[in-house]
Amino acid sequence: MLAAGCLLLVAGLIAWIAAFRPLSGLFVTLHVTMVCLFAFPYVAALCGVGRAN
Numbered sequence: 001m002l003a004a005g006c007l008l009l010v011a012g013l014i015a016w017i018a019a020f021r022p023l024s025g026l027f028v029t030l031h032v033t034m035v036c037l038f039a040f041p042y043v044a045a046l047c048g049v050g051r052a053n
Helices: 002-019 022-047
Strands: none
Touching: 002 022
């Protein structure tokens, strides 16, 4: 699963670099990664609210 995530991150980086300049593509990729890493714990907590322990 980690390998698939890394592969998708690299594919996104390549796509952003193709759409923008290389440095802009790098910073957009880093920003999207930062937002996802920030949001994942909250999404997981919201998904687990209705579940019984």
